[in-house]
Amino acid sequence: MFANIETLAVIDRNQLQEAFPDTSFPPDLTSDTLSDFGYVVLEFDPTPDVGLGEQVVAGELRRDGDRVIRGWAIEPPSEAELSAIFERAVQDKLDGAARDRGYDSLATAISYADEPAVPRFQADGQAFRRWRSLVWDYAHAELKAVLANQKPQPELDAFIASLPPLELPS
Numbered sequence: 001m002f003a004n005i006e007t008l009a010v011i012d013r014n015q016l017q018e019a020f021p022d023t024s025f026p027p028d029l030t031s032d033t034l035s036d037f038g039y040v041v042l043e044f045d046p047t048p049d050v051g052l053g054e055q056v057v058a059g060e061l062r063r064d065g066d067r068v069i070r071g072w073a074i075e076p077p078s079e080a081e082l083s084a085i086f087e088r089a090v091q092d093k094l095d096g097a098a099r100d101r102g103y104d105s106l107a108t109a110i111s112y113a114d115e116p117a118v119p120r121f122q123a124d125g126q127a128f129r130r131w132r133s134l135v136w137d138y139a140h141a142e143l144k145a146v147l148a149n150q151k152p153q154p155e156l157d158a159f160i161a162s163l164p165p166l167e168l169p170s
Contacts, residue, residue, distance in 0.1 A: 002029070002042055003061060004038055008061045008063065010061070011039075016037075019037075020037060029041060035066070040066060040067060040068050042068055042070055043069045044072075045071050050074055051074075052077070052082070052155070052156055053077030055077075056072050059072045060073075083143055086139065086143055087139070089159070090136070091106075093135075093160050094106040094131075101124060101168065103128075109124055109125055110128050113128070127167060127168050128168075131167070134164040135163050135164055138162075142154075
């Protein structure tokens with residue numbers, strides 16, 4: 001990518017060639033090569049670190065002497081995207097706990113809650129069903145408070161660690 005040193009307009013190699021059809025540019029263009037045409041090689045600031053759900057997007061262009069540098073901006077996630085990230089992590093935690101107990105998912109574990117044929121499975125199913133309700137009640141209340149700016153957004157690992165504990169029968 002190249003930038004016009006005066007207007008900061010950004011163009012690619014094809015556009016550069018179209019703008020100067022009678023010029024044969026070398027394969028590796030440098031700002032020195034392009035300066036006679038009013039262009040420089042576009043430089044970039046270091047890419048910033050992002051938080052949960054954030055995205056790095058192209059920011060403003062700035063001139064620094066004979067250089068043109070692209071900055072970056074951080075775009076926060078939408079409320080729906082942030083909720084989806086946390087909800088997916090909660091569901092993964094629920095399903096993972098069920099798998100740790102030998103079930104293929106939380107749904108399978110809970111399916112045993114009303115089946116008395118094997119008391120151990122029924123007790124597990126009831127415990128998982130109770131835990132699921134407590135976890136989602138807590139998670140939704142916390143997310144609602146975060147989205148309403150009543151609480152700061154927690155780190156995902158800390159949020160998952162704060163979920164109500166699973167109490168399984170022995």
